Amino acid sequence: MSTEIPFIAASCILLLSLASADGGQPVDIKVLCKEVNADIRAVEKMRDKDTAVAKIAEIRKKIDAIAKLDPGYFELRGLETKYKRLTGIYGAPAGTAAPAAKPAPDPGRSASSPEREQALKDWQEISQLRRGFLKDVETVIPSYVKNVIYSDSDIDEVIAKIRSFQAQAPGVKARLEAFRKKYGSDPDEIDRKMEDLKPGNQRPPDSAGRCFSELSNGLTNLEEAPKIEAKKILAGVLSSLDRIENFIADTERDRRYQELEASIQKGLKFNPQDAELKEWALKIKTLRQKSQADIEKSLDAARFPGHMTGFAGPGGVDELAASCVKYFNESDPSQTTVKVSIAGNWVVAKENIFGEPVQWGLPIWAVGYKNDNREIARVFKLTILTGEALGISKSPPWTGQWVGDSYRMRTANIK
Numbered sequence: 001m002s003t004e005i006p007f008i009a010a011s012c013i014l015l016l017s018l019a020s021a022d023g024g025q026p027v028d029i030k031v032l033c034k035e036v037n038a039d040i041r042a043v044e045k046m047r048d049k050d051t052a053v054a055k056i057a058e059i060r061k062k063i064d065a066i067a068k069l070d071p072g073y074f075e076l077r078g079l080e081t082k083y084k085r086l087t088g089i090y091g092a093p094a095g096t097a098a099p100a101a102k103p104a105p106d107p108g109r110s111a112s113s114p115e116r117e118q119a120l121k122d123w124q125e126i127s128q129l130r131r132g133f134l135k136d137v138e139t140v141i142p143s144y145v146k147n148v149i150y151s152d153s154d155i156d157e158v159i160a161k162i163r164s165f166q167a168q169a170p171g172v173k174a175r176l177e178a179f180r181k182k183y184g185s186d187p188d189e190i191d192r193k194m195e196d197l198k199p200g201n202q203r204p205p206d207s208a209g210r211c212f213s214e215l216s217n218g219l220t221n222l223e224e225a226p227k228i229e230a231k232k233i234l235a236g237v238l239s240s241l242d243r244i245e246n247f248i249a250d251t252e253r254d255r256r257y258q259e260l261e262a263s264i265q266k267g268l269k270f271n272p273q274d275a276e277l278k279e280w281a282l283k284i285k286t287l288r289q290k291s292q293a294d295i296e297k298s299l300d301a302a303r304f305p306g307h308m309t310g311f312a313g314p315g316g317v318d319e320l321a322a323s324c325v326k327y328f329n330e331s332d333p334s335q336t337t338v339k340v341s342i343a344g345n346w347v348v349a350k351e352n353i354f355g356e357p358v359q360w361g362l363p364i365w366a367v368g369y370k371n372d373n374r375e376i377a378r379v380f381k382l383t384i385l386t387g388e389a390l391g392i393s394k395s396p397p398w399t400g401q402w403v404g405d406s407y408r409m410r411t412a413n414i415k
Contacts, residue, residue, distance in 0.1 A: 029066060033075050036062045040082045044210075049090055056086050057093035078188050081195040085207055119197040126179055127204035130211040133172055134218045137165050143218035146225040148270070159269050165222055173219055179212060187213045226270040233267035234277055241284070250295045250408060257288035302409035304367045304379055307342045314394050317342040323396040324364055324384055337368035338377065338414050346394045349385050359388040361402065369411055377411040380404070 039059050046052040063079050070076075140149050140158050150158040183190045187209025194208050237260050244256045264281045268274065307317040321340040328337035344363030352358050361383040369377040381404035386392055388399070 029069050029073060032062055032066055032069075033073075033079065036066070036079055037082075040079075040086065043086055043090070052086070052090045053093050056083070056090060059083060059086070060093065077195075078192045081191050082188070084195070085191065089205065116197050119194060120203065122179055122182065123194060123208045124204055125175065126208060126211045126215065127206045129172060129175065130206060130215055133165075133168065134215055136161075137218050137222055140165075141218075141221050141225045143214045143221060146221045146228050148225050148229045152266075155266065155269065162222070162226055162270075169219055169222055172215070176212065176215055176219070183208070183212075185212070185216070227274070230267040230271035230274050230277060233263055233270070234274075234280060237263050237267075237280065237284070241287075244291075249406070250291075250298065253291055254288070254295065257284065257291060260284050261288065299376065299408055299410055300413075302379070302407060302413070304339060304409065304414050305341055305343070305365050308344060311342055312345045314346075320362065320396075321364070324362075324366065324398065327384070327396070327398045328366060328368065335368050335370050336374075337366055338411070339367050341365045343381065347383070349383070350388060352390065356390060357392070358390050359392060360386045360394045362386075362394075367409070367414055375411055376408055377414060378406055378408050380406045 036059055039055060039062070043052050043055050043059070046055070060083065063076070063083060066073060066076055066079070134143060137143070140161050141147065142149070148158065148162075183193050187207070190209035190212055191207055194203075240256065240260060244253055244260075247253045247256065261281070261284055264277060264284060267277045268281065271277065307321070311317050320342060324340040325337050328340075341364065342362070343365050347361045347363065348357045348359075349361035350357070350359040363381075363383050365379060366382055367377050367379045369375075383402040383404070384398050385400045385402070386394065387397060
């Protein structure tokens with residue numbers, strides 16, 4: 001019995017200590033502290049002053065409740081520091097009372113005037129770094145995400161800025177490291193120490209802890225974001241590479257290889273030391289050279305097909321082919337159609353609503369070259385079309401064509 005009575009008494013005391021300030025249900029002081037910290041972070045992101053001040057009033061009530069539950073609670077000092085920072089930016093809520101309990105001063109800390117002056121100097125320096133160096137860096141690399149802001153039109157300018165910032169980074173890092181050794185790396189702890197030192201009324205408008213955190217993130221992103229961007233570019237290249245050989249047109253395949261080579265070089269601009277990018281630059285060059293060699297072989301081997309056998313008419317294959325050559329050359333003076341061959345019998349190209357033919361089509365092969373490059377010709381599989389009318393005959397004049405597949409060949413091999 002004697003051991004149970006103190007235990008019961010202690011339990012009652014604990015429950016009373018967790019009771020809310022208004023006598024309601026018990027409150028978990030840790031949960032309340034988390035709520036206050038979340039509210040403070042929310043206010044720091046607000047732009048509307050009235051909304052911020054209203055939220056600050058809620059924060060004041062919660063801090064007072066924590067102080068009432070446990071005046072010596074270890075997080076209370078830091079919460080008061082953050083609260084003062086918010087009121088310094090947005091102003092104190094109207095009608096709010098002074099803090100119910102003020103954290104006891106740290107008996108081991110009694111800052112001298114030179115120490116306060118140095119703290120103020122350190123705070124001002126880190127604030128200036130944030131407003132100067134970091135602000136410039138964030139024009140191309142944000143401090144909140146590992147991403148590079150650029151377009152193909154300004155990539156060289158952006159790369160030049162990144163190289164300049166990276167050259168300055170070691171000096172900035174050294175200054176941050178010196179700051180960290182004095183005040184730590186946790187933003188809340190930094191702000192608490194600054195408050196303990198009471199560096200005077202000339203304090204910068206920025207939170208010292210926030211400045212340190214954003215500068216640290218900014219330096220990290222400055223180093224890592226270009227490397228990540230290079231890997232993103234490589235991933236896109238490898239994804240496109242799998243589809244290149246699916247393009248039937250040889251000129252399109254070569255154009256796609258050229259685009260991939262350019263993308264690899266863009267990735268190397270962001271990270272010239274990326275071994276994987278260097279390796280794929282050589283691989284894609286080799287693949288393109290092989291593709292170009294295959295194209296040359298295909299050009300040498302390609303031939304123009306002759307007339308089909310057993311054409312049913314009406315019309316003779318030579319006369320119809322000649323009319324097609326004349327039609328194409330008159331339609332487009334920028335190229336020369338050299339030869340046409342009949343590839344199939346007449347087909348119905350269009351019917352009316354009663355199922356009666358109103359247009360005919362003649363399957364053909366046509367080969368020609370652009371007048372500015374006569375050595376290489378292109379062969380087209382076409383269906384050339386007659387006029388359109390009920391009872392239209394299977395004969396010229398031609399009015400258009402449907403275009404199918406095509407391939408290239410040496411003009412010299414047209415026979």
